Amino acid sequence: xxxxxLVVLVAVLVAVGFAxxxxxxxxxxGAGDGSAAISGYNxxxxxxxxxxxxxxxxxxxxxxxxxxNTSAPDPTTVRIxxxxxxxxxxxxxxxxxxxxxxxxxxxxTVLAANQLRVVAAQ
Numbered sequence: 001x002x003x004x005x006l007v008v009l010v011a012v013l014v015a016v017g018f019a020x021x022x023x024x025x026x027x028x029x030g031a032g033d034g035s036a037a038i039s040g041y042n043x044x045x046x047x048x049x050x051x052x053x054x055x056x057x058x059x060x061x062x063x064x065x066x067x068x069n070t071s072a073p074d075p076t077t078v079r080i081x082x083x084x085x086x087x088x089x090x091x092x093x094x095x096x097x098x099x100x101x102x103x104x105x106x107x108x109t110v111l112a113a114n115q116l117r118v119v120a121a122q
Contacts, residue, residue, distance in 0.1 A: 040068045041075065041120050045099075050110070057106035058082065058113060061091075064098050065120060074098065075120035082113040090119075 042065070049060040061080060067073070078093040080102045093102035 041118070042066045042068060043116075043118050046116065048110075048113075051106050054106070056109050056111070058104045058108050058110060059106055060104060061102045061116070063100055063118070065100050065118070066098055073122050075122055077121045078102075079119050081117045082108045082115065084115050084117075088117075 043063050044066070045062075045064045047062040048058055049062065051057040051059045061082070065075060065078065067075075074095075078095070078100050079090045080093060081088040081090050082104065083089070089107060091102045091104055091107075093100040095101075
């Protein structure tokens, strides 16, 4: 008799637990986990457009940006810097097809520009 009561009690607790869990609602969200190789991008056709009144300064940098993996999506966020070191200024770029234009607005001189670093993300 004790075994029957114990089995019935466990069955009731299990049923209550399932009913309670079914009553909880969780909002729909997007999440994911995983890993994959960072494919990178080809940077080609780089153009440094100098200021028309003072050619010592860079006004705009333009370049083509294509994924190395042809099935990867195009980037949505691109930034560049023209100087190495911790004080380098980052400039935001905008796309016109696969050509990216990065206004530097004469903030970097030709002499100070010692690297072109492109950071692109999807």
